[in-house]
Amino acid sequence: MTAARVLITRDPASASALAVLLRERGYEPCASPLLEAQLPSDVESLRELLAEATGPSGPTWLCVTSATTVAALAAVAPTPQWGAALDAARRPSARHRTEAGGPALRVAAVGEATVRALREYGVGVDFVPARVSSAAGMLAEWPEEHPGASGAPVRALVPVSALASDALVSGLRERGYDVVRITAYDTVPVPADRPLRAPGAGTATIPEAPEEWGADAARAACASGELAAVVVTAPSRADALLEGMTPAAATAWIAIGEPTARALRARGVDPMTSAQPTPAALADAVSRALGEPDTSAPERDDHTEPATTTPATTRPATTQRFR
Structure with a gap:
């Protein structure tokens, strides 16, 4: 019997962890x-934003919402040691400190994949939301209620995708931060002229990476009913896949988070929304959507992309992590 085929809307390297879990459950993943x-x-x-974060003139947060943003910072950095220089600004040294003696820079990351990407360059993280890896999740658990209570203005540097919503920027401004939003990268159809890769990306040394399909092949498979399920990992990818195409009714759709689910609904697709943007939670969602028993191990702490949850699939909250 042919295994049910599941399409993941990511490059093969980024899809490899989920692909392994899907194969363990008897599915055939492609990307x-x-x-x-x-x-x-x-x-x-x-x-200029990276320079300001490396040498802040006052209390500053650097808010990093994806591993791709880390790749963009690395691409424009003046030296390969940019991460060490950035991390030095987090330490209460003679050069980088507030009047109260604390570090001038703190770094916030949206989830564990972003934390890992920063650590690849030696950058530590001071805050990561414990429950939901998204802008809304960051705001819900943000550790400062009254920034600048001592009188000094607090900067928030937010390098993001050109397609990112203003949720984090608006939320921090409402709380009194002096927010600077900068476009770190654009999102374009494959192949990009100047592609950015997250740290460690590449399929040559990843035997678990699934077979890669071109955009035309993926759309054709969605329309024909060849796919048992499609895992959609961003609103922009939902739009790119479904533009001008009517998907087969029998295909199950899994959204990595609520923003992606909304994009799919706008295209006439009713998806299941993953409880968390992790490979384990996405694999769970595929099993539920296809009516298979959930045989996964307990969810591992390996966040991938920002997303929000829906009540039907949300797991119990854990303790906030504020380092």
Whole structure:
């Protein structure tokens, strides 16, 4: 009997962890990135943001919402040691400290994949939401209620995708932060002219990576009913996959989070929403959507992409992590 085929809307390297879990459950995974990230044509603003974070003049948060943003910072950095320089600003040294003696810079990351990407370059993280890996999740658990209570303005540097919502920016501004939003990367159809890769990306040394499909093949398979399920990992990928195409009614759709689920509903698809943006939670959602028994191990702490949850699949909250 042929295994049920599941399409993951990511590049094969990024899809490999989920692909392993799907194979363990008897599915046949394949991957189609559809879109790629690339540096904007003008990167001077991003360079200036990195310089400010490395040498802050006052209390500052650097808010990092994806591993791709880390790749963009690395691409424009003036030296390979940029991560060490950035991490030094987090330490209460003679050069980088507030009047109260604490570090001038703190780093917030949206989830564990972003934490790992920062650590690849030696950058520590001071805050990561414990429950939901998204802008809304960051705001819900944000550790400062009254920024600048001592009188000093608090900066929030937010390098993001050109397609990112203003949820985090608006939320921090409402709380009194001096927020700077900068486009770190654009999202374009594959192949990008100047593709960005997250740290460790590449399929040559990843035997678990699934077969890669081109965008046309992925769309054709969605329309024909060849796919048992599709895992959609971003609203932009939902739009790229479904533009001008009517999907087969029998295909199950899994959204990595509520923003992606909304994008799918706008295209006439009613998806199941993953409890968390992790390989384990996404594999659970595939099993539930296809009516298979859930035989997974307990969920591992290996966040991938920002997302929000829906009540039907949300797991119990854990303790906030504020390092």
